[in-house]
Amino acid sequence: MRRIEKFLVVASPVGVFALWEILAYLGWIDVRILPPPSAVAITMVVMFGEEGLLDHTAATLLRFFVGMAVGVVPGVLIGLTMGIFRWFRAFTNPLVALFYPIPRIALFPLVLILVGINETSNVIMIALGPFFTMLISAMYSVLNIDRIYRDVAENFETGPRHLYTLVTLPAAMPTLMGGLRISVGLGLLGTVAVEFLVGESGLGHVIWNSWQVLSLQRSMAGLVVSAIVGFAVYLSMDLLERYLVPWQKKTAPV
Amino acid sequence: MPPESDDPAVTSGGRSDPAVGIRICGLNKSFDGPEGELVALAGIDLGVREGEFLCIVGPSGCGKTTLLRILAGLEPQFGGSVDFTVDTDGKPLQSMVFQEQGVFPWLTVLENAAYGLTVRHVPKDRCRAQARDYLRKLGLSAFEAAYPSQLSGGMRQRVNLARAFVNDPAVLLMDEPLGALDEQTKMLVQTDLLRLWEGSNKTVLFITHSLDEAIVLGDRVAVMSNRPGRIKTILEIDLPRPRDALELRNNERFLHLRRQVWDSLREEVVSLESDENRAPSPSGAPLS
Numbered sequence A: 001m002r003r004i005e006k007f008l009v010v011a012s013p014v015g016v017f018a019l020w021e022i023l024a025y026l027g028w029i030d031v032r033i034l035p036p037p038s039a040v041a042i043t044m045v046v047m048f049g050e051e052g053l054l055d056h057t058a059a060t061l062l063r064f065f066v067g068m069a070v071g072v073v074p075g076v077l078i079g080l081t082m083g084i085f086r087w088f089r090a091f092t093n094p095l096v097a098l099f100y101p102i103p104r105i106a107l108f109p110l111v112l113i114l115v116g117i118n119e120t121s122n123v124i125m126i127a128l129g130p131f132f133t134m135l136i137s138a139m140y141s142v143l144n145i146d147r148i149y150r151d152v153a154e155n156f157e158t159g160p161r162h163l164y165t166l167v168t169l170p171a172a173m174p175t176l177m178g179g180l181r182i183s184v185g186l187g188l189l190g191t192v193a194v195e196f197l198v199g200e201s202g203l204g205h206v207i208w209n210s211w212q213v214l215s216l217q218r219s220m221a222g223l224v225v226s227a228i229v230g231f232a233v234y235l236s237m238d239l240l241e242r243y244l245v246p247w248q249k250k251t252a253p254v
Numbered sequence B: 001m002p003p004e005s006d007d008p009a010v011t012s013g014g015r016s017d018p019a020v021g022i023r024i025c026g027l028n029k030s031f032d033g034p035e036g037e038l039v040a041l042a043g044i045d046l047g048v049r050e051g052e053f054l055c056i057v058g059p060s061g062c063g064k065t066t067l068l069r070i071l072a073g074l075e076p077q078f079g080g081s082v083d084f085t086v087d088t089d090g091k092p093l094q095s096m097v098f099q100e101q102g103v104f105p106w107l108t109v110l111e112n113a114a115y116g117l118t119v120r121h122v123p124k125d126r127c128r129a130q131a132r133d134y135l136r137k138l139g140l141s142a143f144e145a146a147y148p149s150q151l152s153g154g155m156r157q158r159v160n161l162a163r164a165f166v167n168d169p170a171v172l173l174m175d176e177p178l179g180a181l182d183e184q185t186k187m188l189v190q191t192d193l194l195r196l197w198e199g200s201n202k203t204v205l206f207i208t209h210s211l212d213e214a215i216v217l218g219d220r221v222a223v224m225s226n227r228p229g230r231i232k233t234i235l236e237i238d239l240p241r242p243r244d245a246l247e248l249r250n251n252e253r254f255l256h257l258r259r260q261v262w263d264s265l266r267e268e269v270v271s272l273e274s275d276e277n278r279a280p281s282p283s284g285a286p287l288s
Ligand SMILES: Nc1ncnc2c1ncn2[C@@H]1O[C@H](COP(=O)(O)OP(=O)(O)O)[C@@H](O)[C@H]1O
Pocket: B031, B032, B033, B038, B040, B058, B059, B060, B061, B062, B063, B064, B065, B066, B067, B227
């Protein structure tokens, strides 16, 4: 990244917070509705110290990671298999077309009836979005592999194991990473959503509960922490991408 | 099936008793196109001598790639017969050198070069040693850990050559491998290719749209007709080896051979051009 870009990455969120603070200070924003960042920050510190905000954050992160794993791993495996084997695709594609378009939140009552109100139902709800997203992107990542790579693999008489590890999987990886970025957003959304609905812990629970007792600064503090969590998770995707797709970042010498 | 004496390797042979390495008889291939059946190849008869460097030139769309893909085993359905009679000596029968995009972008230079051996379960140490040997010959040693996207086009194409040579097949099939390179780079890679090949006893089928390239590289040049493709003529290139891609271009004999090949090809290109001019589309690009 060029230096100016690095500056802008930091400057844009800082600028928004500064503007918000100034407008609140000038009285252009009603602080009863939208407390200024300084007030939220103070509340946040108090909550970390006395109200177990850290535990709530940890609970949210744990749910998020378990839900992501439960969704992403089978999604990728099934999606790749659908891309590779025509007959498997023919068999599973109608099922995907049937279930994918259902608004996932509408499945919640069904899931609750099936597995009860517990951590399992939470994880299932969180996993659904990433599962379908990874399944679909994995399938298309295989179907869109450039024909020339298949030809090379065939010409060199590549066996099934090497075909998978040396050709199909790496060729699919950039598209999979794109799917993973979308899945991360859906996973966070799902996590906060289930915490709204049934949670006794987690940032979603803090945001919703505080709002219900009209403690806006607490609600806002929960929101800010969840935004920071999302920001960190999203940035860590860059690191993951550099690790999983190392051939892409490098540029050709001119 | 044509009788033995029709075999071009025998009829136009200038050498004493060359063994036929690939015998192609009455090869036909058609595709189901949007406007019905499209005949790509109509009766290719060709005998490739064992150990020779045979170049094939022809107007674009005449079926050169199709012919090579059939030989490479990538088009299982065709009419006629293809017999590989080369002595493989336990080596793989054939490997194809694809165009530049055929290098795997996710493998390093070394991993790309070793690919053929890796998928044949050759022990890792030997894979690397053999790959490094060819990378050194092609001046790529310093780049073995680089990814293809970090290389220039000429270097990428050398990686492609290395991958095929490291696999050590009896027959190398090359489909315009240097077509995308600029003129200077092309000559350098041609020289590299000649050096590698002259030190081997491999049979090479090399498709190109450049007459100069065909004459610089080939023992013989086969000219194909417009689609549906046939072998129109075969010319012996009796230039001495080892050849130097740069120096040859001013050689009298080279220029004479070039005119001969061009005379044969020109009729095909002219008729292709006039066909295209009759169509509403803009006139076809000249055969570069
Ligand atoms: N898979 C395919 N399906 C349909 N038509 C094809 C296919 N491959 C090649 N062709 C057609 O066959 C003809 C010969 O193609 P090709 O062998 O690529 O020619 P060349 O390599 O000499 O330019 C062309 O008209 C091309 O459009």
